[in-house]
Amino acid sequence: MKDTKMIVYSALLTALAIVIPIAFGFLSIQLGPFTATLAAHVPLFLAILLGPASAAMVGIGSGIGFLITKGSYVAARAFMHTFVGVVGAILIKKGVSYRKMVAITAPLHGMLEALIVIPFGITLEKIIITVGVGSTLHHIVDGIIAFAIVQALSKALNLKLIKSV
Numbered sequence: 001m002k003d004t005k006m007i008v009y010s011a012l013l014t015a016l017a018i019v020i021p022i023a024f025g026f027l028s029i030q031l032g033p034f035t036a037t038l039a040a041h042v043p044l045f046l047a048i049l050l051g052p053a054s055a056a057m058v059g060i061g062s063g064i065g066f067l068i069t070k071g072s073y074v075a076a077r078a079f080m081h082t083f084v085g086v087v088g089a090i091l092i093k094k095g096v097s098y099r100k101m102v103a104i105t106a107p108l109h110g111m112l113e114a115l116i117v118i119p120f121g122i123t124l125e126k127i128i129i130t131v132g133v134g135s136t137l138h139h140i141v142d143g144i145i146a147f148a149i150v151q152a153l154s155k156a157l158n159l160k161l162i163k164s165v
Contacts, residue, residue, distance in 0.1 A: 010054040014061035016043040017081075021065040033122045034130035035074055036138040038145075040066075044081050045146030048088040048101070049161060055085025073120050077135070080112040084139075098150075098162045102143035110136030 020040050021028075027038040040062065047058035059082030067075035084105050091101045114132035122131070147162075154161045 006050060006054065009050055010047060010057050013043040013047045013050075013054065013058045017058045017061035018065035018068075021062075021069040021078075025069055031134065032130045033073075033117065033120075033126050034134040035070065036134060039142060040078075041081065041139060041142035042146045042149065044085050045088075045102075045143055046150070048085055048092055049098075049150070050089070051093065052086045052089040055089040056082050059083070059085045073117065076116045076120075077113040077131070080109065080116055083112060084109045098147060102140060102147075106136045106139045106143070109139040110134075 017040075020043070021037055024037060024039070029036050029038075044055060044058050044062060047054040059079065062081045063075050063079030066078035087108060088101050088105045091104060092098070096104070110132040113135040114127045117127055117131055150161050153159070
């Protein structure tokens with residue numbers, strides 16, 4: 001039964017990761033080559049708490065959602081959520097606090113998204129400043145949003161979803 005619940009939760013979070021860019025495109029901002037859709041990382045952060053497999057599944061779903069709405073450039077960046085999620089889930093499994101996990105994975109997220117756009121012919125300055133720094137900041141903002149949701153769910157459902165803050 002526990003495995004069934006995990007699969008269902010992972011599937012629901014993956015569906016959210018696909019639907020957010022489709023249904024909430026109005027929450028997107030674009031600054032040069034950098035784009036950000038508010039709350040796009042929230043399903044990923046929730047999946048990180050479930051484990052590496054769930055995080056990978058949601059990361060792939062995120063890539064699919066952005067491929068449908070924004071094309072290959074943004075989808076390539078979104079696919080990097082797969083690796084960020086797996087690293088975050090491993091950190092959580094090792095007992096790293098949620099806040100530290102967000103802080104550790106933020107620069108990784110920015111770096112991976114900056115590296116993946118190199119083949120798209122964007123200048124190095126724009127890659128570093130807008131994509132790398134922008135993705136890192138977006139990661140932190142969505143990490144805070146996800147933390148608020150986890151806190152609300154924990155209180156409403158009387159569960160301890162995060163072992164340590």
